[in-house]
Amino acid sequence: MASSDSTTSAGSPPTSSYNPPSPPNPSADQGVIPHIHSPNKDAPSPPADGDWLVSDISPETAMKMLWRAVNALANATGEVPPTPPISRPATPGGFHRDSLKENFRHHHRRTSSRPATPVPSDDLKGPKFKNVELGSPEASMAEPSAADVGANAEPYHVQQEAIARKFFSRRAPGVTLEEYLNRLQRYCPMSAAVYLAAGTYIHKLAVEDKLVVVTGRTVHRLVLGSLRVAMKALEDLRYPQKRFAGVGGVSENELKALEISICYLIDFDLQVTAESLYQKTMLFQRAAAAASVCTKLPASFQLQPRIPLRARNAVVST
Numbered sequence: 001m002a003s004s005d006s007t008t009s010a011g012s013p014p015t016s017s018y019n020p021p022s023p024p025n026p027s028a029d030q031g032v033i034p035h036i037h038s039p040n041k042d043a044p045s046p047p048a049d050g051d052w053l054v055s056d057i058s059p060e061t062a063m064k065m066l067w068r069a070v071n072a073l074a075n076a077t078g079e080v081p082p083t084p085p086i087s088r089p090a091t092p093g094g095f096h097r098d099s100l101k102e103n104f105r106h107h108h109r110r111t112s113s114r115p116a117t118p119v120p121s122d123d124l125k126g127p128k129f130k131n132v133e134l135g136s137p138e139a140s141m142a143e144p145s146a147a148d149v150g151a152n153a154e155p156y157h158v159q160q161e162a163i164a165r166k167f168f169s170r171r172a173p174g175v176t177l178e179e180y181l182n183r184l185q186r187y188c189p190m191s192a193a194v195y196l197a198a199g200t201y202i203h204k205l206a207v208e209d210k211l212v213v214v215t216g217r218t219v220h221r222l223v224l225g226s227l228r229v230a231m232k233a234l235e236d237l238r239y240p241q242k243r244f245a246g247v248g249g250v251s252e253n254e255l256k257a258l259e260i261s262i263c264y265l266i267d268f269d270l271q272v273t274a275e276s277l278y279q280k281t282m283l284f285q286r287a288a289a290a291a292s293v294c295t296k297l298p299a300s301f302q303l304q305p306r307i308p309l310r311a312r313n314a315v316v317s318t
Contacts, residue, residue, distance in 0.1 A: 034189040034237065036123055039063070039182050050282055054193065054274045062195035063181050065281065069199060069288035070223060071177055073206060073214040076291035080213045082138040082168035116240040123187065124246060132175055132183065132249035134220050138168035163261050164212050167225075172216040173249070180220055187247045188239050190231060196277045197234055197270075198226035203284040204266050211265050224248040225258030232259075233270035 043060030046068065057065075123129065154162075175183070184190070202222060205212045212222060228244060231237065245255040263270070272280075 034119070036120065036187065036189065039185040046285075050285075052278075054196065054277050057192040057196070059185065059190060059192045059195065062192035063185055065285065066195045066199045066202075066223070067178050067181050069284045070202060070214060070219055072288035072292040074177070074216050074219050077213060077215050079217075080215050082165050082217075116238050117236075119239060119243065121243065124243065129187075132173070132180070132247075134173045134224075134249040135169045135171055137221070137254060138165045138170060160211060160265075163265060166257055166261050167212055167218040167221045169217045169221065173220050175220075175249075177219050177223065181223065184224075184227065184247060188244055190227060190237075191235065193234055193272075193277065194227060194230045196281050197230035197272050198223065199284050200272060200277065200280040201226045201229065201262060201266055201270075203280055203287065204269075205262070207284070207287045209265075220248075221250070221258055224250065224255070225262045228255060229259050229262050229270065234272070 040058065040060045043058050043064070046061055046065040153159075173180070202214070205222070206214045212218065214222065231239075241252050241255060245252045248255065250258075
């Protein structure tokens with residue numbers, strides 16, 4: 001019979017030869033770093049009969065599906081003026097709005113719990129890279145915000161209008177939505193699921209809940225914020241905020257405001273499945289097809305501000 005110090009339990013490696021794996025570090029995983037290249041112009045067009053699987057759709061095809069649906073809604077909606085800014089009397093004591101902006105910049109920064117994916121930055125400094133500016137948003141951090149809790153809470157539609165203004169550019173950007181999406185895919189490649197999920201968010205905001213109007217002055221910010229939220233919700237791939245904002249033509253603070261606005265308006269219902277992506281994408285395409293044959297959107301498509309149920313309950317219970 002063998003001595004007890006030379007035996008090990010069945011199937012277990014000797015203690016001396018066992019080394020535990022190192023802690024995971026997703027940001028150092030070379031496998032998640034995308035290959036930066038021009039989008040595939042030969043990608044097949046979106047299926048017309050709806051006979052497709054999410055796993056079989058290429059990113060460029062999903063990008064086309066998003067572009068066609070959003071563009072159709074924008075063309076049908078036409079020009080819609082944004083909601084006027086909230087007007088309030090000046091704060092006693094000479095408190096200036098710019099001080100609020102500076103306070104936000106320097107004293108309310110948050111650090112991410114998940115590091116950004118390391119990607120090459122030289123491609124954003126080369127001669128082929130051209131800056132794109134979406135222009136100033138209608139809503140700025142300096143204007144008064146709508147109180148959403150307490151006895152002095154603003155009416156729901158006022159809260160909604162204040163948020164919707166963040167998606168309006170003062171004037172339509174000088175780049176088409178198709179060119180804009182190709183630019184994003186060129187410098188920040190995303191998966192098909194991210195494009196389809198972004199479409200489901202926009203469908204909920206613009207068609208189901210009618211919270212944000214899709215026009216030529218909102219599509220760029222709406223698409224940019226939706227893609228950013230979808231990427232963070234679905235994938236480990238996470239581009240640095242500075243890179244994604246620079247490619248999208250907005251400041252880092254503007255991009256953060258768009259993300260927060262989308263999350264709030266869809267009540268933080270961000271997760272999707274392959275089945276829900278397919279079903280909601282088909283609904284979005286049908287809504288866009290119906291809008292494209294109309295000279296003017298029906299009354300049901302017009303902006304009818306509503307606050308998500310979870311936020312409304314929080315206001316009432318305060």
